[in-house]
Amino acid sequence: MSEAATSLPQDGGDEQTRLRKAICRISALAYERGFTSGSEGNISAKLTDGTLLITPTALMKGFLQPHHIAHVDMQGRVVDGGPSPSSEVGIHFVAYEERSDVRAVCHAHPPHAVAMTVAGIDMQMPIIPEAVVSIGGIPTAPFGIPGTPDLGETIREIVRCSDTMVMKNHGSVTLGTNLIDAYKKLDMLEHTAHILWLAHTARGGLEPLPPEDVKRLLDTRRELGFTNLNTLENRCGL
Ligand code: 13P
Numbered sequence: 001m002s003e004a005a006t007s008l009p010q011d012g013g014d015e016q017t018r019l020r021k022a023i024c025r026i027s028a029l030a031y032e033r034g035f036t037s038g039s040e041g042n043i044s045a046k047l048t049d050g051t052l053l054i055t056p057t058a059l060m061k062g063f064l065q066p067h068h069i070a071h072v073d074m075q076g077r078v079v080d081g082g083p084s085p086s087s088e089v090g091i092h093f094v095a096y097e098e099r100s101d102v103r104a105v106c107h108a109h110p111p112h113a114v115a116m117t118v119a120g121i122d123m124q125m126p127i128i129p130e131a132v133v134s135i136g137g138i139p140t141a142p143f144g145i146p147g148t149p150d151l152g153e154t155i156r157e158i159v160r161c162s163d164t165m166v167m168k169n170h171g172s173v174t175l176g177t178n179l180i181d182a183y184k185k186l187d188m189l190e191h192t193a194h195i196l197w198l199a200h201t202a203r204g205g206l207e208p209l210p211p212e213d214v215k216r217l218l219d220t221r222r223e224l225g226f227t228n229l230n231t232l233e234n235r236c237g238l
Pocket of ligand 1: 146
């Protein structure tokens with residue numbers, strides 16, 4: 001996929017100005033697409049100096065302006081006297097701690113993906129070819145209490161082997177090399193979950209693709225140059 005399709009248009013300005021605007025755009029998009037409601041969700045991007053820009057706690061994420069975005073160091077201290085960060089900054093810290101390749105994290109509450117975890121349906125099952133090739137399996141992380149510092153620990157193990165996951169009964173976490181990459185995985189995760197939900201409802205169960213087709217899809221993913229970590233190629237103890 002070309003760089004043009006994996007990064008936001010450059011608006012000019014310094015890195016922080018660009019990323020503040022980009023977080024607001026992705027936040028608004030996630031809200032408009034129904035991936036969050038009210039004040040749900042949080043999005044972050046890592047700056048080259050190692051500090052973090054992250055959505056503020058408790059504001060409606062569909063209507064953010066660049067000055068609403070919090071700026072924190074990796075200990076969670078606000079560095080510029082600005083807004084307080086998300087109460088779930090811990091999940092973002094864990095992603096950046098475990099993965100030096102990650103530069104952006106999106107947390108949302110996409111309804112079909114969350115419904116699948118409420119119903120206890122495994123979204124790692126390889127069923128939709130496009131999802132197998134581009135995002136791989138979608139593992140479920142154990143339940144944690146939203147808005148608490150401990151929430152991050154529930155995803156630590158899965159983050160080591162997957163860019164895409166859903167915290168049980170709560171919401172998705174997607175990791176990217178930039179904001180649009182993390183958002184793309186959120187978009188695909190919910191689209192896949194929606195299809196699986198419809199199929200499950202219509203049929204009363206889901207059936208994986210035969211192993212030989214899964215193998216051909218995983219070969220195709222390598223040939224197409226997809227390198228993002230995923231639990232179909234690395235089960236990571238799951
Ligand atoms: P924050 O507004 O503190 O980021 O919390 C939003 C959320 O998604 C809670 O689950």
